[in-house]
Amino acid sequence: MPSFEQCYRAVESRDPRFDGWIYIAVASTGIYCRPSCPATTPKRQNARFFPTAAAAQDAGFRACRRCRPDAVPGSPDWDLRADVAARAMRLVDDGLVEREGVAGLAARLGYTTRHLGRLLSAELGAGPLALARARRAHTARLLLETTDLPITDVAFAAGFGSVRQFNDTIRAVFAATPGDVRRAGRRQEPTNGAVTLRLPYRPPYDAEAGWRYLADRLVPGLEELDGATYRRAVRLHHGTGVLSLTPADGYVRCELHLEDLRDLGPAAARCRRLLHLDADPAGITDALGEDPLIGPLVRARPGLRVPGSVDAFETAVRAVVGQQVSVAAARTVVGRMVATYAEPLPHPVGTLTHSFPAPGALAEAGTLPMPTARTRTVTALAGAVAGGDLDLAPGADRAEVEAGLLALPGVGPWTAAYVALRGLGDPDAFPGTDLGIRRSLVSLGVPDRPAEIAAVADRWRPLRSYAAQHLWTAAPPLTRTASGATRPDASTEGRAA
Structure with missing residues (x-):
């Protein structure tokens, strides 16, 4: 503080x-x-x-009805930090406490429940139950204001164990009954069964660059772009869903078609991670804008974000598939994998027919439409995730993930750094062997030597991911890989693997 x-x-x-x-x-x-x-x-x-907000609520304060403090963009601190408190916050946002309880959260982080409670209270001003309670209250408010669900259904969809607990929490947090919250909110009618949300962000936001990144990598059957609306299918904890995202002034309009409304909170959190809506552009510009090398790039595009992911496992697979091939070729390969190994959606939306394959399905795949060595890498990756040997959840320890990835056949430092950057939201990942980054640095006068590049990148810590994104965006046009970066040098990546 x-x-x-x-x-x-x-x-x-x-x-x-x-x-x-x-x-x-x-x-x-x-x-x-x-x-x-x-x-x-x-x-x-x-x-x-x-x-x-959870700390304020735990201290007995109610949310202001005018500024609605529970609806602000998330703290960039949880995005930047890799410590236990930040990892816990990401897991709470993903609904882990509702699914596995405080004991499950503590076990995932490697602490006893008592020690985790003390740690979170000291760091965040509230324990895990209070943090989860605040998240449930926020989800309940969204459902009350954006759907016609009966209030009893809202209570259980938001993760409350009983209607009485739900009523008590809403009164304590908002000083109103659930019915009052519904009547006072600017309620929007659901569209074709969708829950419509507003996902706020801190301006400026370069939506054009973000949507161009998504458009260049659309996988048939999994993703589509309809005008300014990006739409995709996703596997969630209680079922599948379809996310529709449209940029607006000061927020992104989000429509969620969900099999199970208990997934609403985690689905909204994944949308925020995909678009990096919790970034602090002013802080990033302050930190990197005065750098003599990339400062002009940062100041020219202060709203540029680092695109993330709705599923780190999917990001890892697509990074492996995209090694050494064009965007078009990789999209075709991933599309075939989706059509063959993914479960079909119970209710297709537009051209969307499947979510991404589950780790278990790819681990058991005999053959994949790619070279044998790359198939071996994908099946080994899927097997490690399915077997619990590799944790790619939002609260995963980034150093442990990197070590686990590098232990897999066919995964080198570039791939591990790329998965950390896109899949885990690591703000300090830097795939320095990437050809696009190297070409961009050469155009800025940096010698194309690993030691020189590493020395220059060190001064951008702990925000090297943002530096990488600016370098990619400013790079001379090249054939780009499906994973989102320009094709890495084959010999460097091959030796690293």
Whole structure:
């Protein structure tokens, strides 16, 4: 947490850049807000600051109905950090506590429940139950405002164990009954059974670059682009779903067609990770914009994000398939894999017919439409994930994932770094052997030697992923691989593998 004075100045300035980083609560009213709330700045003696909405709620404060602090973009801190608290937050957002309880969260992170509770309370101001409770309240509000589901169904879809627990939580968090929340919200009618959400972000946001990245890599049957709307199928914890994303002013419009509404929260979190909506562009520009080498690139495109993924396993497979081949060829191969090994959608939407194959299905595949060596890599990767030897969940330890990937046949440093960058959202992954990055650096006057490139990239820590994205975007035109980067040098990647 910043100091009290820094927090108070942020509130006085009403700067929306601090929304999601800190929350202010007012002791005299019992309400907590985002820093940019247009309400009057409280007296110093009444101001309380918290690192999370859950911490404010756990301290007995209610969400402001004017600024709706529970609906701000997520804290970039959880995106940047790789420690236990940040990993726990990502797993809570993915609904792990609802599925496996606090004991499951602790086991996934390698701690006892008591020690994890102490750690999260010290770091985030709230324990795992309070964090999960805040997430359930947020999901419930979305369902109340955007669907006509009966309130009882909303309670269980949001992850509550009983209607009484649901009612008590909504009253405590929003100072209103569930019916009041539904009537007061700007409710939108569902479209063809879809739940419609607004996913806010911190401007600026270069949606054109993000959508171009997605459009270049569409896999038939799995993804489609309909005008400005990107649509794809996805496997979730309780069933499949179809995500539809359309950029708008200040937010992305998200429509979710879900088999099971319990997947709503995790599905929305995956959309945010795919589009990197929780990034802090002002902070990134401050950190990299003055660099003498890439500073001009960063300042020219301050809204450029690092595209992520809805499924790190899918990203890893597509990275392997895309090694040494063109985008078109890799799309064709992945499309055949999807059609052959994935479960069909129960209700196809548009041209979408299948989700991506499950790890178990690819692990047992006898042959795949690619060279034998690459088939061996994909089946080994799928087997490691299916068997639990390789964890690619949102809260996975990034160092352990890298070590696990490098232990697989056919995976070298470039592939491991790329999976960390796109699949795990690692802000400091840098595939320095990538040909596009090297060509871009050469055009900026950096010698094409590994030691020179590594030395230059070191000064961009811990934000090398953003530097890589700017270098890729500025690279001279080349044939690009399906994994999203220009084709890596064959000899370098081959020796590394």
